[in-house]
Structures are given as structure tokens and as C-alpha cells.
Amino acid sequence: MSSKTGKRPMHSAAWRIxxxxxxxxxxxxxxxxxxxxxxxxxxxxxxxxxxxxGEIGVLGDVAQRTPxxxxxxxxxxxxxxxxxxxxxxxxxxxxxxxxxxxxxxGQDGSLKxxxxxxxxxxxLAAIRSAKIPPDRPTDLRVQGFPIPFRVACIQIGDGSxxxxxxxxxxxxxxxxxxxxxxxLLSLSLVLLGFGIVFFTTRRMLSHVREIAEAASRIGLSDLxxxxxxxxxxxxxxxxxxxxxxxxxxxxxxxxxxxxxTDSLAHDLRSPLTAIRGKLEMSLPAVAxxxxxxxxxxxxxxxxxxxxxxxxxxxxxxxxxxxxxxxRTETDLRELLRVMIxxxxxxxxxxxxxxxxxxxxxxxxxxxxxxxxxxxxNLLDNELKHLPLACSVTVEARAAxxxxxxxxxxxxxxxxxxxxxxLFDRRVKGRDSNGHGLGLAFVDAVARAHGGTVAASNRxxxxxxxxxxxxxxxxxxxxxAVQSIAGSR
Amino acid sequence: xxxxxxxxxxxxxxxLRRSLEEAGYGVEAACDGRTAERLAIENPFDLLIVxxxxxxxxxxxxxxxxxxxGVRAPVMILSARRSVDxxxxxxxxxxxxxxxxxxxxxxxxxxLRNLLKRNRPSTAxxxxxxxxxxxxxxxxxxxTRAGHPLQLTQQEFVxxxxxxxxxxxxxxxxxxxxxVWGMRIQPDTNVVDVHIYRLRGKVDGAGQQSLIRTMxxxxxxxxxx
Numbered sequence: 001m002s003s004k005t006g007k008r009p010m011h012s013a014a015w016r017i018x019x020x021x022x023x024x025x026x027x028x029x030x031x032x033x034x035x036x037x038x039x040x041x042x043x044x045x046x047x048x049x050x051x052x053x054g055e056i057g058v059l060g061d062v063a064q065r066t067p068x069x070x071x072x073x074x075x076x077x078x079x080x081x082x083x084x085x086x087x088x089x090x091x092x093x094x095x096x097x098x099x100x101x102x103x104x105x106g107q108d109g110s111l112k113x114x115x116x117x118x119x120x121x122x123x124l125a126a127i128r129s130a131k132i133p134p135d136r137p138t139d140l141r142v143q144g145f146p147i148p149f150r151v152a153c154i155q156i157g158d159g160s161x162x163x164x165x166x167x168x169x170x171x172x173x174x175x176x177x178x179x180x181x182x183x184l185l186s187l188s189l190v191l192l193g194f195g196i197v198f199f200t201t202r203r204m205l206s207h208v209r210e211i212a213e214a215a216s217r218i219g220l221s222d223l224x225x226x227x228x229x230x231x232x233x234x235x236x237x238x239x240x241x242x243x244x245x246x247x248x249x250x251x252x253x254x255x256x257x258x259x260x261t262d263s264l265a266h267d268l269r270s271p272l273t274a275i276r277g278k279l280e281m282s283l284p285a286v287a288x289x290x291x292x293x294x295x296x297x298x299x300x301x302x303x304x305x306x307x308x309x310x311x312x313x314x315x316x317x318x319x320x321x322x323x324x325x326x327r328t329e330t331d332l333r334e335l336l337r338v339m340i341x342x343x344x345x346x347x348x349x350x351x352x353x354x355x356x357x358x359x360x361x362x363x364x365x366x367x368x369x370x371x372x373x374x375x376x377n378l379l380d381n382e383l384k385h386l387p388l389a390c391s392v393t394v395e396a397r398a399a400x401x402x403x404x405x406x407x408x409x410x411x412x413x414x415x416x417x418x419x420x421x422l423f424d425r426r427v428k429g430r431d432s433n434g435h436g437l438g439l440a441f442v443d444a445v446a447r448a449h450g451g452t453v454a455a456s457n458r459x460x461x462x463x464x465x466x467x468x469x470x471x472x473x474x475x476x477x478x479x480a481v482q483s484i485a486g487s488r
Numbered sequence: 489x490x491x492x493x494x495x496x497x498x499x500x501x502x503x504l505r506r507s508l509e510e511a512g513y514g515v516e517a518a519c520d521g522r523t524a525e526r527l528a529i530e531n532p533f534d535l536l537i538v539x540x541x542x543x544x545x546x547x548x549x550x551x552x553x554x555x556x557x558g559v560r561a562p563v564m565i566l567s568a569r570r571s572v573d574x575x576x577x578x579x580x581x582x583x584x585x586x587x588x589x590x591x592x593x594x595x596x597x598x599x600l601r602n603l604l605k606r607n608r609p610s611t612a613x614x615x616x617x618x619x620x621x622x623x624x625x626x627x628x629x630x631x632t633r634a635g636h637p638l639q640l641t642q643q644e645f646v647x648x649x650x651x652x653x654x655x656x657x658x659x660x661x662x663x664x665x666x667x668v669w670g671m672r673i674q675p676d677t678n679v680v681d682v683h684i685y686r687l688r689g690k691v692d693g694a695g696q697q698s699l700i701r702t703m704x705x706x707x708x709x710x711x712x713x
Contacts, residue, residue, distance in 0.1 A: 262569050266541055269568040273590035274499035280593045280706065281507055296705030306590055307674045313570055324571040341643055342669050345682040372671040380677045 014202035022194040029186045040178060044171045045150070049137045052152035055083045056164045060154040063104065063162055073113050076104070080115040080164075087166065099167040101149070103127065107159040116165070118144070127151070127163055140165065147172060207236050215243055223251045254322040261313045268309055276302050311437045314370075318444030325367040325448060329472050332362040332396040332403055335371060340394060343379045350383065353391035362396045362403045363472040366449050374445040377438045378407050378465065386411040390462075398471060402451065405467040413457035422455045442467070489604065490514040491535040494524040494550070495566070496543050500589075504537070507593050513600075521545040528559050535604060536563045540576075548575045551584075562603040564596070594658035594706050601657070619655040619712050622691065622699060624648065633691060643668075644687050651700065651710040660707035684708055 059079060066075045080102035087100050101116030103123055114120035126142045137152040149165035156162060207230065214227040226247055229240040279299050286292045317323045333356075340356050347354045364371075382392045386409055395406040414422065423443035439455070442465075446453045451469040458464045491508065495501040496519050505515045516531065518524035521542045528536065536554070540547035551563050552575075565576055565586035576586050583606060585599050617624040621634040629645055631638040640648065647668050651659065661680040666672055688700045701709050 258570075265570045266568040269589040270497050270500065273568070274497065274503060276590045277500065277503040277507070277593055281503060283705065292704070299705040302590065303674065304676065307676065310570070310674075317570075326572070326574075326577075338669060338671075342665075342683075343679055345686055346677060346679045349682050369672055372673050376671075376673045376675050380675050383677045383679075 012202065012205065014198055014205050017201045018194050018198035021197045022190055025193050026186070026190050029190070033182050033186070036182075037175070037178065041171070041175055044174060048150055048166055048168075048171065049152075051086075052137045052150060052164055052166055055086075056152040056154045056162065059083065059102065059164060060156050060162055064156045068158070076113055077102075077115050083164070084115070087170075099169055101163075101165040103163040103165070105161045105163065112160055123149075123163075123165065132163065134161075139168070204234075204236055208239070211236070211240050211243060215247075218247065223247070223254060254320070257317065257320055257322050258324070261317060265309065265313055269306070272302060272306055308437065311441045315437060315440045315444045318448045321448070323370075323444065323448035325370065327365050327367055330364055330366050330368050330371065332364055332371075332405065332469075333358040334361070335368070336375065336394055336396055336405075339372070339375050339379065343383065346383055347392070350386075351388040352383070352386055354379075354382075355391065355393050357393055357395040358397065360398070362398050364403045364449075364469045365472040366469060367445075370445045370448070374442050374467075375405075377442055381438055382407070382409055382411075399468075401471060402468040403471050405469065407465040407467075408458065408462060410458075410460070410462040413461060413463045414455060416457075419455065419457065423453060489534045490516065490531070491537060491600075492524065492527055492531075492533045492561075493517045493537045494519075494521070494542065494547070495537070495539040496520060496541070497539070500539075504596075507597075511597050519543075521547075521550045524550060525553065525557075528554050528561075529557060533559075533561050535600060536561050537600075538563055538565055540565060540567045540569060540573075548573065548579070551579065562606065564600055564603060566591075592660045592662070592706060594703075595660045595663050598654060598657060598659060598663055617649065617652045619652050619710060620697075620699065622652065624652055631691075633693065633696065636693075638690050640687075640690060644683070644690065647683060647687055648691065651708065655710045656712035658703050658707050658709045663707070 059076070062079045063072075063076050066072050084100035084102070098117040101120065101123060102114070103111070103116070103120055104113035105124060105127065106112045109124075109128060111120055111124050114123075116123070122143045122145075126140055130138070130140050132138055132140065132151055132153040134153045134155055137150050139148045140151040141148045145167070147167055147169045149167050151163055151165040154162050207228075211227045214225070218225045218227070226244045227240050229244065230237045276299060279295050279302070283292060283295055283299075286295060314323060336356055336358065340354055344354055379392075386392070390409055390411045392407065392409045395404070395408070397404050423439050439453075443453045446467050446469065449469050451467060453468075454466045456464050456466075489512070491513050493501060493504055493508070493515055495504065495517070498519075501517050501519070505517055508515045513535075516527055516533070518527055521544045524538070524542075536551075536559075538547045538551055542550065547565065547567075551565070563579065563584040565579065565584060566589060567573075567576065567586055568589040572586065572588075580586060583603075585603055587596060587599060615625070615627050617626065623632045624645075625631070626649065629642070631640055631645060631648060647664065650664065650667050662672065662674065664680050664683075665675075684700060684702070688698070691700060692698045697711075699711050701711055703709055
């Protein structure tokens with residue numbers, strides 16, 4: 001059973017469930033990450049903005065107080081360098097710090113002082129076109145630098161602007177690292193989750209499948225067997241227990257039906273036995289030919305009555321899916337060969353021909369005694385109803401998952417009036433003297449084996465009856481039922 | 489031959505007892521399991537006939553109990569039930585036999601004889617059967633009547649062999665179907681009769697004494713006198 005699941009996991013419910021679960025899980029994780037990412041990014045920016053605001057204040061203060069002489073550039077430059085050193089400069093190997101710049105622009109917009117990598121012209125151009133507001137830091141893209149700067153601005157007493165820029169490189173590096181780690185971590189989590197969901201649901205569903213398979217086998221063969229149960233107290237084991245309780249009830253009502261038919265049979269058969277025995281005993285004593293004849297015909301009537309009783313009860317039980325079967329593996333070809341041997345002389349005596357068409361053996365797991373009676377019924381029908389010089393072909397072959405048993409003749413076919421109700425009880429042709437149970441019995445036997453019967457008139461004339469019987473199951477399926485039954 | 493008949497239906501019991509006595513058996517009868525058990529322990533019987541539906545207990549239970557108590561006689565099981573119990577099949581494999589009601593007396597008597605024969609120490613199996621001037625060579629599968637070979641099919645030979653083994657006794661159609669074709673069916677056509685007619689045509693030639701006789705309503709008998 002599990003091998004069956006293993007073959008095509010993509011088609012299993014477990015696969016679908018795990019896919020959906022994984023999608024939901026991945027989406028959920030993504031939402032969480034988006035929030036986390038925004039939170040971290042905002043926090044980093046807030047910190048750098050705070051640093052920028054603080055430093056720009058200090059620098060503005062220094063710039064304002066330092067006398068505007070030749071030393072001004074050196075003093076303010078020193079302070080800016082000091083501030084820049086607070087920022088770790090991981091990426092650049094050179095001594096000059098590329099992650100921070102200080103720029104003082106004069107009232108006319110000319111470059112007054114520059115501390116940072118390069119000559120600062122590109123930065124000044126960018127600042128001019130961007131219009132940095134003085135109250136809060138803003139992003140600034142500078143030509144030649146792939147990563148934008150965060151720039152704070154302050155106006156000092158002499159009307160010049162001081163700009164302090166901090167590269168967003170570190171922030172981006174932190175966020176990138178966060179994204180990569182999150183991606184790897186969530187990927188492994190999602191895969192792990194998929195695996196866990198897939199294997200647990202598959203295990204659970206394989207249990208459901210076992211239950212379903214066992215239940216369908218029980219329906220076909222053995223009402224004593226039960227579906228497998230587990231000790232766990234989940235829905236699946238609840239299902240198994242519920243099914244088993246249902247089977248208990250079915251078994252008990254079937255048992256009750258058997259009790260009824262048994263006692264009915266017993267109550268009718270006992271007097272039949274006594275009457276038949278007494279008639280038989282009186283037979284040798286009767287010298288009168290005419291009297292003997294009437295006793296003989298009474299015995300024959302009794303036998304017919306008994307046959308009718310048996311068939312009626314069989315049909316009734318089969319209608320209730322309660323016919324008792326003793327299954328053995330049987331070769332239909334051999335069985336048909338023997339039966340046709342038995343019927344052939346009577347057929348040819350009536351000018352009928354009978355032929356068996358069967359190339360290979362056809363194994364079915366069936367109740368041989370019932371098959372004998374079913375086929376005898378069909379052959380009796382042909383024998384009774386076919387006109388002279390007709391022929392009957394009996395064919396047996398194995399189709400995909402069923403054995404086919406086909407009876408064909410070239411007689412007058414079925415009366416269209418009765419064709420629809422052919423397998424009902426007590427339906428018979430206008431000139432039939434039978435009790436009308438024959439085909440109902442055939443139907444009953446086929447159904448009890450899990451098969452079907454279909455009757456039709458052939459196009460060229462003649463009747464055709466097709467019986468399907470389930471082919472003998474593989475040994476393992478059969479032994480599985482046995483082991484389930486045995487484990488109880 | 490002494491046999492114990494365990495049957496609760498008085499009607500059936502009385503006619504069975506009569507016909508069994510006519511057939512030469514000494515019959516003791518019991519109506520319930522307790523009496524049967526007591527009788528079977530007190531007296532050695534050659535054969536037991538047990539009906540499955542007894543008022544005080546199940547017939548199979550009685551048989552198994554008697555087996556436990558050391559009663560070794562073969563058992564003929566009579567059943568009015570619809571299906572053959574697995575336990576009955578078990579007993580059948582163990583050498584006992586069963587018959588469903590209603591049955592032909594001839595069949596019951598034939599099966600009783602078989603049971604007794606089966607359980608007697610076996611003598612060497614005969615390779616030739618002889619009934620009057622009819623002779624069957626079981627090894628070469630050949631039959632002769634008054635020295636003239638009979639052209640029989642395989643099936644006809646088996647049928648004739650069965651009749652010969654029961655020569656002088658009635659065999660019913662259902663016995664023939666069971667023993668020769670291996671099936672318990674009740675065809676409502678004359679399939680068995682036609683086989684017998686054909687066989688008779690070959691065995692009873694012109695001017696010869698007719699060996700195969702029809703007992704109407706009962707079956708057939710191969711005359712041995």
C-alpha cells in the first residue's frame with residue numbers, strides 16, 4: 001500500500017495539502033519579514049539621523065565661533081575629521097574616509113571648505129540641485145558614488161551653509177545581510193515545514209487509504225474482518241472506529257437475515273424431507289403403473305419446489321448483499337469445459353450446437369458451487385428456449401480488471417417487452433414454463449461476487465448475456481485482509 | 489451394522505428408521521443431543537447420522553464433543569440449513585459426509601455405504617470391475633460387454649465405472665452429478681438422462697439383457713442379477 005503512495009506523490013492529497021500549507025507559511029513569513037525589515041531600516045536611519053543632527057550642531061557651533069581667518073579651514077577641518085572618525089570605515093582601505101563628508105558652501109554657493117574623498121565639486125553640484133532643507137537630514141545622490149548619502153544641513157551666522165553627509169553604505173550592508181540571512185533561514189524553514197507537513201499528512205492519509213481499501217475488501221469478501229485501527233485518539237482512528245461500529249451493525253443485521261432465511265428454509269425443508277421420504281418409500285410397494293407414475297411426478301414436483309425455495313432465498317439474500325460465499329481460486333475455462341461436456345449431449349439431442357471459445361485460463365476468486373449453479377441455469381435456459389438448429393457460443397476471457405463470461409446464441413433473442421426487467425424476480429417469457437427465477441438468480445450470483453450481468457439482443461439476431469466477475473485478486477491484497485482479520 | 493440416528497423431527501426420524509432398517513441396519517434413535525451423547529458412549533456404533541438442528545444443542549457441537557470423548561465412528565450430517573458451515577466442510581475433509589434436506593433416500597443409503605467403506609481397513613484397490621458380463625479395466629480405461637470392447641468416451645467410462653461400483657443399488661441424478669462431474673447442481677433439464685441414454689445405447693446392444701435400468705423419480709440402477 002505504501003509503495004503505491006510512494007510511486008506518485010505528486011497526485012496525492014498529502015502533496016496538495018503540503019503545497020498549500022507551504023504557500024501559506026511562506027506568505028506569512030514574508031509579511032513578518034516586511035515589517036521587520038521596515039522596522040530595522042527605520043531604526044538604523046533614525047540612529048544615523050540623530051548622529052548627523054548632533055554632529056552638524058557641533059560643527060555649526062565650531063564654524064560660528066572660529067574666527068574667519070587662515071586657520072579657520074584647519075580648525076573646522078580637524079573637527080570634521082574627528083567627527084568622521086566616529087564612523088567606522090570598513091570598506092575602504094585607504095586612509096581617507098569615503099563614508100563621511102563635510103562641506104561648507106558660501107553665501108554665493110561657492111565651495112568654502114571640503115573634508116572628504118575627492119575635491120567635493122560633484123557633491124556641491126548635487127547639493128545645489130537637490131535643495132537640502134535645513135531642519136532634517138535627507139537622501140542625496142552624488143554622481144560618481146553608487147550609494148546615496150544622508151545629508152544634514154545648517155546655516156551659520158555668516159550666511160554660509162554647512163553640510164554633513166553620511167554614506168548609507170553601512171545601513172545598506174546591514175539590511176542586505178539581514179535580507180540574505182532571512183532568505184536562507186526562511187527557505188530552510190519552509191522546506192523543513194513542507195517536509196514535515198508532507199510526511200505527517202501522508203502518513204495520516206495512508207492510514208485513511210488503508211481503511212478505505214480494507215473497507216472495500218470487507219464489502220466484497222468477509223464481513224467478519226474490520227478496518228485497521230490505531231491507538232491514537234485522532235480523527236482518523238475515530239473514523240476507523242466508526243466504520244467498525246457500522247460494520248458491527250451490518251454484520252448483525254446480515255446475521256439476522258441469515259437466521260430468518262435459515263429458519264424459513266429449515267421449517268420448509270423438514271416437512272419436504274418427510275414427504276419426499278415417505279413417497280419414495282411407498283414407491284416400490286406400488287405395483288400399479290399409473291399410481292407409481294403419479295407418485296414419481298409428485299416427487300419431481302417436490303424437487304422443483306425445493307429448487308425454487310433455494311433460489312428464492314439465494315436471490316433474496318443476494319439482493320441484500322448477504323449471500324454467503326466460499327471463495328476459492330477457480331479457472332473459468334476448466335469449469336466451463338466440464339459444464340459444456342455435461343450439457344453437450346442434451347443440446348445435440350435437441351439439434352443445438354454449443355461451443356466454448358476460450359484461449360487461456362481465466363482465474364477468478366469465486367464460489368465454485370454457485371458458479372456451477374449459475375452456469376447450469378444459463379445453459380438450462382438455452383436448452384429450453386432455443387429452437388432447432390441454433391447454436392450457442394460460450395466465451396470466457398480476462399479483460400482489464402474483470403473476467404468476462406459471454407453467452408451468445410443465434411435464436412430469436414429476448415422478448416423486447418421483458419428485456420428491461422429481465423433480471424427481476426418472476427419475469428419470464430410468454431411461453432416459459434419455469435418459475436421466472438433463473439436470470440434473477442444469475443444476477444444474484446454475479447452481484448454477490450462483485451460482478452454484473454447485462455443482457456441484450458444481438459444485432460444479427462439472438463440473445464447475448466455478458467457476466468463480469470472480478471478477476472482473482474493478487475495474493476497480497478488477499479493476505480492483507482487475512483492479516484487484518486487475524487490481528488483482531 | 490449398528491447406527492445411531494440423531495434427529496428431532498419425529499416424522500423424519502420414523503421414516504428414516506424404517507428405511508434404514510429395511511436396508512439392513514440396526515437403528516437406535518435419539519431426539520436430542522444429551523440422549524445421543526449418552527447412547528453413543530454406552531454403545532459402540534458403526535455410524536452416526538446427525539441432524540444439525542437439534543433442540544438442545546448444535547449438531548456440530550455434538551459431533552465435536554463425541555470426537556473428544558473418543559467416538560470414532562464416521563458421521564453423516566443432515567442439514568436443513570441454507571449454507572454449508574465451514575465446520576461441516578472441516579468434518580467432510582476429516583472423512584465425514586453431509587447431505588442437505590430434502591434428500592433422496594437412495595442417495596442417503598449410497599453415501600452411508602461409502603462412509604462405511606471409507607472407514608473400513610482398506611483392501612487393495614481393485615483394478616478390474618465385473619458386473620455380470622460387463623467388465624471394466626480401470627488401468628487401461630477399457631470396457632467390454634460379453635467380451636466385445638465398448639467404444640466409450642472418457643466421460644462415459646467414468647460414468648459407467650460409477651454405476652458399476654454401485655451395481656444393484658439406485659443412484660440418483662444428483663449423486664451422478666456430484667460424483668462424476670463434481671458439482672452439486674439441480675438442473676431442471678434432462679442433462680444426466682441424455683448421458684445415461686447414450687451410455688445405455690453403447691452398453692446394452694441389440695439382443696442383450698438391458699443392464700442400465702431407469703427408476704423413475706429416483707434415479708438409475710445397474711443390474712447385477
